[in-house]
Amino acid sequence: MTQNPAMEEPNPDTATNAPEQAPVIETTTESELARIEAERNDLKDKLLRTLADMENLRRRTEREISDAKAYAVTSFARDMLGSADNLRRALESVPESARVSMEAALSALIEGVELTERDLLKTLERHGVRKIDPQGEKFDPNLHQAMFEAPDPVTPKGLVSKVVQSGYKIGERVLRPALVGVSAGAPKPAVPPTDETGDGSTSGN
Template sequence: MTQKPATDEPNPDLSAQEANETAPREATPETQLAQAEAERDDLKDKLLRTLADMENLRRRTEREIADAKAYAVTSFARDMLGSADNLRRALESVPDVARGDGEAALKALIEGVELTERDLLKTLERHGVRRIDPQGEKFDPNLHQAMFEAPDPTVAKGMVSKVVQSGYKIGERVLRPALVGVSAGAPKSEAPSGDADNGSTSSN
């Protein structure tokens, strides 16, 4: 009696076991809840980050708009400073005698130049440009540029003793620093020469 060759027939019991192992396991309610909470926390974090970015963008945009309005005339204002300087030089060059005892036409001219200067400064102020006149104030390197330092018994050391040229600010920025002289304080007192002579003669 001949035996039939063995064939690779599927084992129904083995196939069922493999199917059970490869089939996805159903998540438990606890696992589903944990996943939902993790997704919720992730979405909440993304939402908060987005809101924070939007708030920062809004503030930055408002600040840029405000700066653009405040400093839009910077170049024009800087060009106008030369005119303001010339008016100030013209007034400072007028002798005191001419102001008090000069002819009526000369007085009218001086008053006209003074009025023009005041009007120009008011116009600049309306656009946020203010003059820096630090006479007698403490020297500030952020606002002033020192041209020289000299002894001055009437002004304390480190204070502005002379304004060579007025400075200007636009908003909170320096448009042009003021050119100033700084006091070095009272000059150092020297011993009288007579005392030295007396000391040398007394020792002989």
């Protein structure tokens, strides 16, 4: 009787090789998980970078808006400095000795000019414009413009000895540097004359 092929015993070689397919499937799964994790990490990194860029943009926009509000009157304030200078020149043109003996009408005029100057400076300050008066301060090239340097027996070297024209700041920016003279220190003492013969001898020997 012929044996049915379906009833044949399994080939030992075939039976041994069949279970070895499982590790291949597991390796493929781990590789897929690693790829997905890498994509997730990449997307997370891109998201964090985008959020950081958006935060930087928000801060920069807020700063630009703040600067626009603070410095919107820059051109107008710079034009007004000429009026402030003229008021100061008018007051400085009257010597102190003349103010004592001046007539009542002229005294009232001087007081009116002083009041106008104070009111103008207060108005500028309300809009963030402050006067720079560096008399006696250390010379700062960021705030001052040196017009000359001269010996000064009272003011130490490197300090502002004279303010030629006041400066102004708007916010943290210089609207106009102060024009100043800088002290070169006390004048050097005169050198006593020396003996031209140089031999230290005296006459009469």
